[in-house]
Amino acid sequence: MPSHAIPSPLLRARPPAPSAAAAAATGRRAPSRVVAALGGGGPAGRGMEQQQQLAGDGSRSPVKEKPLVSTIGKSTNILWHNCPIGQSERQNLLGQKGCVIWITGLSGSGKSTLACALSRELHCSGHLTYVLDGDNLRHGLNRDLSFKAEDRAENIRRVGEVAKLFADAGIICIASLISPYRRDRDACRVLLPESRFIEVFMDLPLEICEARDPKGLYKLARSGKIKGFTGIDDPYESPVNSEIVIKMVDGECPSPKAMAQHVLCYLEENGYLQA
Numbered sequence: 099m100p101s102h103a104i105p106s107p108l109l110r111a112r113p114p115a116p117s118a119a120a121a122a123a124t125g126r127r128a129p130s131r132v133v134a135a136l137g138g139g140g141p142a143g144r145g146m147e148q149q150q151q152l153a154g155d156g157s158r159s160p161v162k163e164k165p166l167v168s169t170i171g172k173s174t175n176i177l178w179h180n181c182p183i184g185q186s187e188r189q190n191l192l193g194q195k196g197c198v199i200w201i202t203g204l205s206g207s208g209k210s211t212l213a214c215a216l217s218r219e220l221h222c223s224g225h226l227t228y229v230l231d232g233d234n235l236r237h238g239l240n241r242d243l244s245f246k247a248e249d250r251a252e253n254i255r256r257v258g259e260v261a262k263l264f265a266d267a268g269i270i271c272i273a274s275l276i277s278p279y280r281r282d283r284d285a286c287r288v289l290l291p292e293s294r295f296i297e298v299f300m301d302l303p304l305e306i307c308e309a310r311d312p313k314g315l316y317k318l319a320r321s322g323k324i325k326g327f328t329g330i331d332d333p334y335e336s337p338v339n340s341e342i343v344i345k346m347v348d349g350e351c352p353s354p355k356a357m358a359q360h361v362l363c364y365l366e367e368n369g370y371l372q373a
């Protein structure tokens with residue numbers, strides 16, 4: 099099996115709640131308090147298997163099981179509902195494996211260009227994709243967020259959660275965001291089962307991105323009219339272990355089609371294009 103192949107256990111149904119490790123990495127709390135809230139319930143942390151009541155003679159008799167509800171973040175008394183149709187059935191229908199292709203890089207590095215070219219190539223070969231573009235999502239879902247570090251983190255967290263849903267739907271989700279902080283990207287990675295998060299690093303020098311400047315934003319940032327612009331006066335933390343790196347070869351940037359082919363080959367070689 100190639101090093102990036104999807105191990106078969108990943109095709110099993112996923113547990114509904116984040117693991118302690120995932121929770122630690124995402125900063126989210128694992129559902130440590132499990133309470134039986136319906137009908138008064140028992141003390142916090144009491145498992146369903148312990149829910150018995152004392153009969154008149156002092157012996158224990160089982161009572162009707164109550165669903166266990168959880169507290170996740172600020173959401174109290176919530177219950178996970180399983181649907182009989184799962185990810186593997188959807189994948190069988192689509193003939194592919196749901197995954198997230200996370201494209202990160204400076205503004206102007208070609209993230210959207212790659213996302214569109216890849217989506218087109220996959221679509222033409224019969225694969226269902228959906229592109230989550232940072233710029234576009236800031237027109238709606240993330241319109242309340244600025245470019246401060248904490249808002250960028252929330253931006254990435256939300257898109258990571260949405261991308262996870264697309265992958266669960268069996269879709270090849272292509273997320274294209276600057277996502278400048280390693281910690282935020284890694285938090286998205288742990289939302290998904292191993293191998294279902296494929297990071298693509300657009301490893302192009304700032305000078306190339308700045309020379310392209312299709313929206314004129316670098317110019318505005320250099321003249322101080324935009325503050326906190328990534329690569330100018332805001333950080334970009336390069337990935338260290340990306341599955342795929344797009345870089346210049348002999349001083350030339352690969353064409354959009356070549357970049358898309360690079361990712362396509364990876365998907366083919368690692369079994370994502372079959373259920």
Ligand SMILES: Nc1ncnc2c1ncn2[C@@H]1O[C@H](COP(=O)(O)OS(=O)(=O)O)[C@@H](OP(=O)(O)O)[C@H]1O
Pocket residue numbers: 204205206209210231232233236245249250251253254274275276277278313315324325326327328332
């Ligand atoms: N301060 C600052 N820094 C970086 N980028 C800026 C900024 N202000 C506006 N823009 C425009 O917003 C696009 C990036 O949005 P993202 O959601 O991908 O950014 S982030 O991941 O939250 O950092 C980015 O789009 P791309 O050029 O496609 O990367 C810019 O057009």
Ligand SMILES: Nc1ncnc2c1ncn2[C@@H]1O[C@H](COP(=O)(O)OP(=O)(O)O)[C@@H](O)[C@H]1O
Pocket residue numbers: 203204205206207208209210211212310311312351352353354357
């Ligand atoms: N591989 C490439 N070769 C040449 N030009 C490219 C390439 N990729 C992107 N570009 C051009 O660079 C500019 C920025 O690309 P874009 O995809 O919008 O970057 P980003 O989404 O990272 O901001 C656009 O004008 C685009 O046409």
